[in-house]
Amino acid sequence: MNTQATEQAAKAVKVRQFALFVVEVCILYFLIWVPWRTSRASFLVFFGFGMIQVAATYANEFNPGVTPPLFMAVLMRVFVGLLAISGLVVELVIGFGAKPWWEALLLPAPPFVIASVWFKSRNPAPPFFAGIFGLMMALLLKLFT
Numbered sequence: 001m002n003t004q005a006t007e008q009a010a011k012a013v014k015v016r017q018f019a020l021f022v023v024e025v026c027i028l029y030f031l032i033w034v035p036w037r038t039s040r041a042s043f044l045v046f047f048g049f050g051m052i053q054v055a056a057t058y059a060n061e062f063n064p065g066v067t068p069p070l071f072m073a074v075l076m077r078v079f080v081g082l083l084a085i086s087g088l089v090v091e092l093v094i095g096f097g098a099k100p101w102w103e104a105l106l107l108p109a110p111p112f113v114i115a116s117v118w119f120k121s122r123n124p125a126p127p128f129f130a131g132i133f134g135l136m137m138a139l140l141l142k143l144f145t
Contacts, residue, residue, distance in 0.1 A: 039098075040141055041138045041141040041142045041145070042094055042098070042138075044134045044137050044138035044141065045090065045091070045094060045134075045135065045138045046091055046094070046107060046108070046110075046111070047111060047114075047131070047134040048087075048130075048131045048132065048133070048134030048135035048136075048137075048138060049084070049087025049088065049090060049091055049108075049111075049131065049135070050087075050091075050108060050110065050111020050114070050131070051111055051114075051127040051128065051130045051131030051134060052080065052083050052084050052087055052127070052128060052131035052132070052135075053084040053087060053088065053108070053111065054111060054119070054124075054127040054131075055071075055080055055084070055124040055125070055127040055128035055131060056077075056080045056081045056083070056084035056124070057084075057124075058071075058122050058123065058124035058127065059071045059076070059077045059080050059081070059124040059128075060077060060081070061122060063122055066121055066122050066123050067122075067123065067124060068123065068124075070125070071124045071125060071128075080124070088108060091107060091108045092104060092105075092108070095107040095108075118130075
């Protein structure tokens with residue numbers, strides 16, 4: 001009897017996870033692909049700075065079991081935080097230049113949804129380096145196109 005209830009609970013969790021995944025994919029499609037279909041470099045700027053903002057959030061939690069030594073240093077946490085704040089300003093400038101104000105305010109949100117799917121641990125290193133990679137790719141796209 002107990003194993004049957006456990007199996008039903010496991011199925012319910014899988015159904016809930018699938019439903020959340022479908023909702024996240026819809027949000028990503030409507031808030032990322034549709035607005036930035038014409039400018040992949042702007043999309044990569046939003047992605048890169050968004051991942052750095054997620055890394056700044058994780059770095060300020062200070063969890064010694066998960067946080068790598070690089071992100072335990074106060075100087076690195078301040079650097080990531082300042083980079084995240086400057087990235088938010090850049091995102092808002094690009095967003096307000098390209099979209100109406102209500103859409104521009106929603107554009108920085110999707111990276112947090114992406115991070116909840118890709119980076120389940122609270123380690124700030126993977127989203128930080130994914131963000132740096134996204135910003136480098138945006139720079140290369142701007143230089144070569």
